[in-house]
Amino acid sequence: MDLLNKKIAVFDDDEDILSICDFVLGSSGWEVHTFSDCNDVIRRITEINPAVILMDNWIPASGGIVATQLLKNSAALKHIPVIYFSANSKISELAEQAGADAYLAKPFDLDDLESIVFQNAKNQQH
Amino acid sequence: MKNTFATEIILPNEQERIDALRRYRILGTYAEISFKNIAKLVAEIFKSSIAMISLVDGEEVYFGSNVGMDTNIGPRGESFCSLTVLKPEVNVIENALEDPIVANNPLVCGDFGLRFYAGAPLITHDGFLIGTVCLVDKQPRKFNDHDKAILEGMANLVMEQIELRLQNLNDAEQQILINNQLAASNEKLFASEQRFQTILDTMAEGVGIIDLSGQLIYANAMAQHILGLTQSEIKERTFDDPKWKNLRVDGSPLPDEEHPMAIMMRTGLPVLDYEIGVQPPDREIFYISINAAPLVDQQNGQLTGGIGTFMDVTSRRRVLQQKDEFINVASHELRTPVTSLKAAMQIMGRMKENPNPIVLSKMIDQSNRSLDKLTSLITDLLDSSRISQGKLKLIKSRFKLEKLISSCCSHVREVGKHDIIVSGAIDTEIEADEQQLEQVFVNIINNAVKYAPDSKEIIINVAKTGAELKISVQDKGPGIPSNQLEHLFEQYYRVDYSGLHFSGLGLGLYISSEIIKKHGGSIGVESTVGSGTTFWITLPLS
DSSP: OOOSOOEEEEEOSOHHHHHHHHHHHHHTTOEEEEESSOTTHHHHHHHHOOSEEEEESSOTTTOHHHHHHHHHTOTTTTTSOEEEEESOTTHHHHHHHHTOSEEEESSOOHHHHHHHHHHHHHHHHO | OOOOSSSOOOOTTHHHHHHHHHHTOOTTSHHHHTTHHHHHHHHHHTTOSEEEEEEEOSSEEEEEEEESOSOSEEETTTOTHHHHTTSSSOEEESOGGGOTTTTTOHHHHSTTOOOEEEEEEEEOTTSOEEEEEEEEESSOOOOOHHHHHHHHHHHHHHHHHHHHHHHHHHHHHHHHHHHHHHHHHHHHHHHHHHHHHHHHHHSSSEEEEEETTSBEEEEOHHHHHHHTOOHHHHHTSBTTOGGGOEEOTTSSBOOGGGSHHHHHHHHSSOEEEEEEEEOOSSSOOEEEEEEEEEEEOTTTOOEEEEEEEEEEOHHHHHHHHHHHHHHHHHHHHHHHHHHHHHHHHHHHHHTSSSOOHHHHHHHHHHHHHHHHHHHHHHHHHHHHHHHHTTOOOOOOEEEEHHHHHHHHHHHHHHHOSSEEEEEESTTOEEEEOHHHHHHHHHHHHHHHHHHOTTOOEEEEEEEEETTEEEEEEEEOSSOOOHHHHTTTTSTTOOOOOTTOOOOSOSOHHHHHHHHHHHTTOEEEEEEETTTEEEEEEEEEOO
């Protein structure tokens, strides 16, 4: 059961996380687009049209909550699942506040990362 | 005493009799002569030229209230009144010459020529004979029962007056005593009130008293200070006056019925340690913890008002808030390097059987970097904790400042984004803990890099002023608002750039300032928003 759209956008200010996502998801066949800030998020997502988005909570300049809210308020882009990412203890509250579809707490297991990304992309395509 | 009568004139109860007389405190006073009118009356009634009221003391007889006598006092042994006080009945001697008892008395035998005497004893309420009402004549006379009755009546009159006067004296003295006691009580009360007022005015808690309508009727000095109002301004308000702008601790407005004083007035039960915020019109919000207690009438148990004591807990709350935030930040900061470490380990785990050398090498580097970061965070945390427990120790050595500065700047110079310009007396030798000082400089320089990323130049200057060395690090970055400058060196404080997140625990400046202070130096900051920031430290030169 393969996905039609295997594009993912990852937003995190930590370069290590970006390169890990790139490596791990890339090895499972994803086309990974990484960003270390969340400026121009509407334009970038419109351009890429990913199947799923990974969004960090603390990311310059406006932060993950604002970026996610922007996406969810856009008629064209709100259908793309956003998985909220954070090392913050209150991640579920933050994800809810942002309007994200799911969340992944840091530190995370790579298997969990792969499966949550896959599941959300799959659900969306049906 | 020479007794001129032919009979014993001292009875066994003489001492008691004298005591009884003395208790009237009448001898030698004006009161003695106030009975003169009665003496005149007696003289008038009995048509006698000599009449008197006499008081028979131990050795003397006093007769200040008299008519017809040219003295006021006579010896006991010679006075006829001494005989009258022997029996509680009128004593009449119609012809002294014919009475053997008095025949040898000088008044009878001598120039005076006493022939007639009639005297009625003054009898106290307890039966003592203390004196007489009497009349005397130089001619013998008759004295019938009717006359005796009149004289007796006079004696009763005089005795009544003596008793009454004593009563008045006693009453007056009693009154003075009572007045004195009252004055003493009042003094005690005043002293007690003074004491309470002093306590109220020196205690570190605010005290406010409200009446049933919620009107403030009293506020002590600390209440005035905390609330920033004078006594008269406070008294114009009720405790829930909208001018206070009371808030819940979460910042939302406090409904009147949720005010602890209102709750207490409603339930009649005390409310303890209830925190609210107050937003004054002209300064920052402050928080107070209120204890509200009902004032109850002792007799009928009814509520008569309430008393609220409160303390300013703003800094207590702020410290707690900062600590909470710090714990949040710390846990976040620690999890971040653990995340990349864990992921790197997992990736390496997955490729154990068939390692890709390029990826492996990258992951090992990443793991090491993450561990370094983790170690440095943990070190900061432990340092901060050790410092706040007072366990900071210095290991001093002599070294040249130049060496320290160049080693601190090397990592920044390597990256190349900033130019570090060093000037001044950099070749000064100092005695200090080299490792900890390096920690301080690295912290300050890293701050410049982190918070002023667009300031191409970072200027380090060393100035020697007599006994001190001043080292300053200046950037041309965004600067720090003045209301935050005073808090920079606090343990849990981080500059608030809302929306932006800067990694790190925010302990750096706290640790740096403690290290500098331990060296006997000082640390400070100057900043202008828009132009830049300068951090400086001073160290004493040995």
